[in-house]
Amino acid sequence: MTDTTAMGGTTGGLGSLPENANPALVAAAKGAAEAYRAARAAHDRRALAETVAMGADGTPTMRIDRIVEDAVIDALTKHPVNILSEESGWIDKASAYSLVIDPLDGSANGAAGVPLTAFAGAVAVDGEFTESLTVWLDTGRVWWAHRDTPTPYRTSGRTTLDGAALSMLRPHTAKPGPAAAWWAAASRAARVRILSTTCLEAALVAEGATDAFADACSDTHRLVDLAAAQVMVTRAGGAVRDVHGRGIVLDTDLTRRWSGVVAATPDLADELAEVLADAQKDADQAD
Template identity: 70%
Template structure:
């Protein structure tokens, strides 16, 4: 990592070998996929993922390359499309090969590879790589993190990234607008892992799913390590623990915030507004 900025470029030399192999394969496969295929081909739905949602071709191209690279690293893998791959290891790699698939397929340069390492069920290391630029955020065991959040404690005046509002879900839409009303700035980037990394870097104060239960573990695992190593916190709007679970149909409404105080306030504001509108 580069001093002062909190982020680096490419795959850090300190990274766990399996994590490094996965990230390197993702960067290479993403470059090849976006060079050799047009937008329609990349966005084509080719399967259903392990989480039950449609899988785009770009997801398959990148994930297949990663799984091939991981053949030399017999760790367990929990990944968006294939799901749970059990090698009987104490080490598990929880990853989203292309977070922000719709952005990536459309040519919008906002997508990321993101993964966390869990040892005996506890997240210990994480790496998120912005696929279009190579910018990366890493935190690991025994190494002081250069990441620092903004330190903001209050929602009033905060810069917040949010998943898009869902008009068909009035309680969640009400929760979204309540946060938007209190915050100073709202962004919608459509890439949860990258938005979580930006919180850890201090570029934005918080990121949240406004009570829609959209997040899977692969969307939040890296932020657990990155944000907490930087002084931040990860919460669920409805109080559910964000921890290793191999069931990719399980959902969260995740919050990544600069401080525990801000995370708790966001959870309170969102859950209260959601329940009031239900």
């Protein structure tokens, strides 16, 4: 795996970051990491998993989500940036700079004590994603990327699905189309992992630890799940797609959904998206 210790100084318990990292992005990540550790220390698993509200994306908000996001929003109070966050939605500060953040990706993992959770954020300048930061919250390890800066990350370079190491969201077996799509991709891969944290799985694609990650046509992804990958994975030589060809662009509506594909190369991303879409179409027509 890539050694991030060469990237700069340590920041608030996080791994190394370059000095030119966006200060608002760093503040958000630091706030998330500190709040995550505090929440795990203060509450048991049942309390962390309790639903306390409905998020701006239309899904239930766990207590652990609320604690971490509140800390992130508080950490950004002094930074003049717009914020798009999973639970609170769009916070408009009339700035040309926007942060698209998932304060706690892998909430169910975090609440249960499974050490696979991440903070992920991307900076958009006048609507264009320019910089990203992903933090593995259970270890403090970081992945930082800027579209105009060379990166140490390199994908595996794999171009074909056959024999690939593939991560996916869990199969949605109650729906014929997504279930068929999941198995169509899994049957072509050499290895399949389900880690339940899109942002961390995208980082593993960026550094070549796995070849691709996908949502098999369940339209589970929101922009906050994919924005950081747009910068990081693309800069590392990979590609980010939607199974159905929908552009992954800045949109303040968190009810908008994608079936994301994050892959080591554009060729692999296109093939994986095609395999998933074709399998879903065939199953839906047969149903």
